[in-house]
Amino acid sequence: MHLIVDGANVMGSRPDGWWRDRAGAASRLAEQLAGALRRGALDELFAEHPGAHRVVLVLEGRARRATPPADPPDGFEILLAPADADSAIVELAHDLVSRGEDVLVVTADRELTRRLHAVGAQTIRPGRLLKLV
Numbered sequence: 001m002h003l004i005v006d007g008a009n010v011m012g013s014r015p016d017g018w019w020r021d022r023a024g025a026a027s028r029l030a031e032q033l034a035g036a037l038r039r040g041a042l043d044e045l046f047a048e049h050p051g052a053h054r055v056v057l058v059l060e061g062r063a064r065r066a067t068p069p070a071d072p073p074d075g076f077e078i079l080l081a082p083a084d085a086d087s088a089i090v091e092l093a094h095d096l097v098s099r100g101e102d103v104l105v106v107t108a109d110r111e112l113t114r115r116l117h118a119v120g121a122q123t124i125r126p127g128r129l130l131k132l133v
Contacts, residue, residue: 026066
């Protein structure tokens with residue numbers, strides 16, 4: 001199971017001042033995700049998908065300057081989108097699904113959700129993820 005996180009969308013779902021320091025907000029989100037993966041807090045999302053799990057945080061724009069977690073767990077990575085994150089997320093999801101992998105994407109973006117469902121990926125809203133981290 002691959003959990004792909006739309007970093008901008010998840011950061012934007014919390015009115016915590018992220019817009020003043022996008023790289024800092026992205027660094028905090030990366031730490032939260034890495035910590036949740038380490039502690040098994042994301043297991044609820046992976047319950048129906050036994051085996052190895054991978055979490056990919058996709059960042060774009062100024063958030064790309066985020067500091068990665070100090071000690072990232074196995075299966076955690078940050079993908080710096082070369083252009084827009086939506087296209088990078090759809091491309092990654094399409095590649096994984098075409099190889100027979102299960103993909104779950106965290107986003108509230110309706111158009112992105114439509115594009116992801118078209119390639120066979122599942123989606124959840126940021127609130128569900130944020131309750132776990």
